[in-house]
Amino acid sequence: MTGHDSRRRRTDRTEKFGAREESGIVRCDACPILCRIKPGKLGACDRYANENGVLVRTDPLVLTQRALDAGAPMVPFAGETGDDWDGRALASDRTFITGIGSGTTYPDYKPAPFIVAAEYEGVDTVTVVSEGIFSYCGVKVKIDTDRYLGPECATIRVQGEPVGHVTTAEYGSQMLAIGGVNQLTGGTRKAGRVTCETLLALCNREAVELAIDDGSTVVTQAGRAPVVNGVEEQRMRAGCGSATVGMFAQQWHGHVDEVIVVDDHITGVLTEHQAGVCLDMPRAGIRVRGRKSTPGRYFQVANPGTGWGGTDITEPLTMIRSIDPEVAWPGMRVLLTTTTGEDSLWCILDEDRRTLLPAPIPEPVQAVVERIGENCEPSLCSVLFMAGAGGSLRAGVTENPILLTDSIKSAATRVTMGGAPVYIWPGGGITILVDVTRLPANAFGYVPTPAIVAPIEFTVPVADYEALGGHLGHAIALSEVLVETGGEADVRGWHAENPWPWKPVGQR
Numbered sequence: 022m023t024g025h026d027s028r029r030r031r032t033d034r035t036e037k038f039g040a041r042e043e044s045g046i047v048r049c050d051a052c053p054i055l056c057r058i059k060p061g062k063l064g065a066c067d068r069y070a071n072e073n074g075v076l077v078r079t080d081p082l083v084l085t086q087r088a089l090d091a092g093a094p095m096v097p098f099a100g101e102t103g104d105d106w107d108g109r110a111l112a113s114d115r116t117f118i119t120g121i122g123s124g125t126t127y128p129d130y131k132p133a134p135f136i137v138a139a140e141y142e143g144v145d146t147v148t149v150v151s152e153g154i155f156s157y158c159g160v161k162v163k164i165d166t167d168r169y170l171g172p173e174c175a176t177i178r179v180q181g182e183p184v185g186h187v188t189t190a191e192y193g194s195q196m197l198a199i200g201g202v203n204q205l206t207g208g209t210r211k212a213g214r215v216t217c218e219t220l221l222a223l224c225n226r227e228a229v230e231l232a233i234d235d236g237s238t239v240v241t242q243a244g245r246a247p248v249v250n251g252v253e254e255q256r257m258r259a260g261c262g263s264a265t266v267g268m269f270a271q272q273w274h275g276h277v278d279e280v281i282v283v284d285d286h287i288t289g290v291l292t293e294h295q296a297g298v299c300l301d302m303p304r305a306g307i308r309v310r311g312r313k314s315t316p317g318r319y320f321q322v323a324n325p326g327t328g329w330g331g332t333d334i335t336e337p338l339t340m341i342r343s344i345d346p347e348v349a350w351p352g353m354r355v356l357l358t359t360t361t362g363e364d365s366l367w368c369i370l371d372e373d374r375r376t377l378l379p380a381p382i383p384e385p386v387q388a389v390v391e392r393i394g395e396n397c398e399p400s401l402c403s404v405l406f407m408a409g410a411g412g413s414l415r416a417g418v419t420e421n422p423i424l425l426t427d428s429i430k431s432a433a434t435r436v437t438m439g440g441a442p443v444y445i446w447p448g449g450g451i452t453i454l455v456d457v458t459r460l461p462a463n464a465f466g467y468v469p470t471p472a473i474v475a476p477i478e479f480t481v482p483v484a485d486y487e488a489l490g491g492h493l494g495h496a497i498a499l500s501e502v503l504v505e506t507g508g509e510a511d512v513r514g515w516h517a518e519n520p521w522p523w524k525p526v527g528q529r
């Protein structure tokens with residue numbers, strides 16, 4: 022066993038993964054590139070090397086371990102295959118073998134690199150472990166911000182190369198789609214390479230600066246706040262303008278005569294809104310710009326931008342189209358704010374009944390503005406890896422791939438990536454989504470085809486595995502994994518939020 026800094030696994034994987042040629046050259050067949058690697062050299066992806074005529078995987082196999090007792094330290098595996106081993110170090114109640122560093126068999130009709138049998142809570146179970154090579158893959162990125170990132174369908178670029186596009190705006194977030202097979206394979210060689218590099222960095226939780234055509238630049242990193250045009254985003258809005266009016270109307274009542282909550286999509290106007298009607302608030306006679314949707318809800322009050330509420334407004338009073346002097350009254354108290362409470366303006370209507378005059382905001386109203394901010398969650402970037410695992414990868418698991426697909430659909434087989442739970446899309450195929458922050462660090466790799474390499478594990482009761490034509494003859498005991506790897510493995514702590522994969526589906 023080696024520690025986290027282990028660089029070479031010295032186990033001879035040549036029999037399983039490659040072929041020896043003349044002059045000490047080893048041919049790696051872990052992907053379609055089929056590198057011929059000279060002694061002492063690395064393959065094109067740096068993941069395999071020729072060490073004295075032996076093909077080695079340059080990163081160690083990653084095992085994850087959970088503490089059985091709250092607060093108990095992890096127990097290292099080092100030496101535990103020796104005389105002092107109590108036999109529990111690799112027990113299935115605390116150790117899970119991930120696909121990270123396991124290698125890939127290609128073509129996939131060969132059994133997967135590790136097929137591990139273990140008993141968990143009285144059920145004989147098998148986990149099939151591999152590093153999948155995903156040509157059909159990408160990431161869906163959710164950026165928590167109401168600032169304008171760019172028009173939908175706009176191209177996203179890295180190093181000037183197209184890597185994806187802006188998709189829909191969601192509730193307080195903007196969605197980006199990066200990668201995908203067309204982006205990886207359909208453009209120039211350089212565009213495919215840069216797309217692959219971008220995916221790899223995002224999946225491994227590195228920061229990447231994305232430039233959106235006719236929009237903003239966004240420094241994106243999974244689990245971190247986005248940086249939009251050089252400014253780190255702080256708050257994800259409490260709701261749209263209409264929702265914000267609805268949430269806080271009661272608290273404003275008695276302290277204000279009108280509230281306008283500015284929002285790029287739905288701006289709310291309190292006294293017209295049903296919330297104001299229910300509170301018997303008299304109309305204030307203020308008409309905002311934009312298209313009226315329903316009472317107190319306005320669309321398109323301004324252009325999208327990085328000003329107030331995701332609009333291009335920097336002078337908030339410009340959003341007011343008119344004030345009806347027959348309805349409004351001198352001294353009328355008006356609050357303009359945003360859905361995050363980051364911007365606000367308090368005004369009093371002048372004697373002319375047409376001019377709003379800015380004034381210091383009263384404490385009770387300021388408290389509600391601060392309450393809006395309190396209801397904002399921290400702004401984050403979320404990166405979900407999406408890929409198709411319904412192809413030849415299945416043949417490493419079973420002789421009859423459709424049976425694996427059916428088994429996953431019927432929930433008999435649990436799919437994980439680096440131990441992280443995955444969401445399987447309904448419909449055909451095995452289309453997976455996984456939160457990259459739930460995998461161990463640096464779980465992803467690449468090959469220059471170009472494609473992303475990601476760990477994948479299929480866990481299934483032995484009886485079901487046999488029924489789906491699994492390669493049971495290649496199964497080894499969990500305790501034999503270290504023997505297979507020459508005693509080398511990288512031990513990581515278990516992600517506490519992940520369900521334990523050995524548990525039958527439906528249990529945590």
Ligand code: SF4
Nearest residue numbers: 049052055056064066
């Ligand atoms: S690119 Fe990597 S995985 Fe593919 S053949 Fe070369 S060394 Fe092997």
